[in-house]
Amino acid sequence: MTAMMATQAGDPAAFARFDLTRVETPAFVVDAAALRRNLAILSDIKARSGARILLALKAFSMWQTAPLTQAALDGTCASGLWEARLARKHYPGHVETFCPAYKAADLPEIAALSDTIVFNTPMQYARFRDLLTRTGEDFDVGLRINPQHSTGDIPKYDPASPGSRLGFPVSQLREEHLSGISGLHMHSLCEQGFEPLLETWERLEPQIAPYLARLDWLNLGGGHHITRADYDRDGLVRLLTAIADKYDLQVWLEPGEAVALDAGILVGQVLDTFRNGDTDIAITDISATCHMPDVIEAPYRPAMLGEATSGQVHRLGGPSCLAGDVIGDYAFAQAPEPGVRFAFLDQAHYSMVKTTTFNGVPLPSIYLWDSGTDKLERVRAFDWTEFERRLG
Ligand SMILES: Cc1ncc(COP(=O)(O)O)c(C=O)c1O
Known part of the structure; x- marks a missing residue:
């Protein structure tokens, strides 16, 4: 041989x-063949669960590979204005932008580039709501929540660690915070298997269940090591399907690392x-x-x-x-x-971009x-x- x-x-x-x-x-x-291998796995998850999957540009944004990645995926998620520009210029599909805090001067262009804008707090959205309406652009708005359930070992890489600045603490979430909001966004994992996602969901669900039925979507973020050989993909498909069926909404994932793992x-x-x-x-x-x-x-x-x-x-x-x-x-x-x-x-991931x-x-x-x-x-x-x- x-x-x-x-x-x-x-x-x-x-x-x-x-x-x-x-x-x-x-x-x-x-x-490119390694990317295709990862993308085939992600396509299979999409087909079996009905979930939509975005590429997190922060992890891997070698935009010359966009035709390859976007043949399988539904779009990209951007971390602010510059990634949103990269997304719209080079990557077909949905553009979701999330930034822990926006500058007013950037928002009109972000609104023009994005299909979805996710805010870190309801207060920030309330502050910018009129400005966004005045842009006349067509986008929907999401709110990132923090599940306040930590499953990561290293606080630096754990968006759900105590005192985290990432996402509005779910314990503070009230009906009035959802005015104008189409979906909830949660990102609390880093290089993790399916079990921490399930555990987090089981803690989170009772707290957001009253709101989910009237939302259009739920985004479960990134950090899912879906393309790793030992990842429980059947478990993931079961969970995503169950959430979508129970609440009649579109589930999204936005992995970065899993797209370019070992590539x-x-x-x-x-x-x-x-x-x-x-x-x-x-x-x-x-x-x-x-x-x-x-x-x-x-x-x-x-x-x-x-x-x-x-x-x-x-x-x-x-x-x-x-x-x-x-x-x-x-x-x-x-x-x-x-x-x-x-x-x-x-x-390939998190080195080239840094x-x-x-x-x-x-x-x-x-x-x-x-x-x-x-x-x-x-x-x-x-x-x-x-x-x-x-x-x-
Ligand atoms: C909001 C958000 N979405 C998606 C990702 C992608 O995570 P990963 O590359 O670990 O899948 C990150 C990573 O930090 C993130 O902060």
């Missing part, structure tokens, strides 16, 4: 047969190695702080493509001045000489690969003017 045949197109393991020297570094390489790598190279005390160090052209900030923020240790199980361990870090610009300790079967290529797995040019560190190029056909296309390369333009 050849290496080409050993893995299926779209399988995360398919990256093992991507020749890392085909791209300059640093570079994101996104596998991209970040390729880099070793620039120099040396030893400090007991630590072998490799400086690379991938920076944690500039290219994978969640490594420091979460924090987490990204998995390396084909990581050796034994061998010389090196501490990989970026070329910036930040002492903490460290990616992690990785074993190499052979000593990582300058020029050696490597790649970190699962970097890159910066701190220290003048170059931005990674963006490539689209198809592990089914082996076609490789450079979608974008950046030069130093990206850095210059942002600073004066």
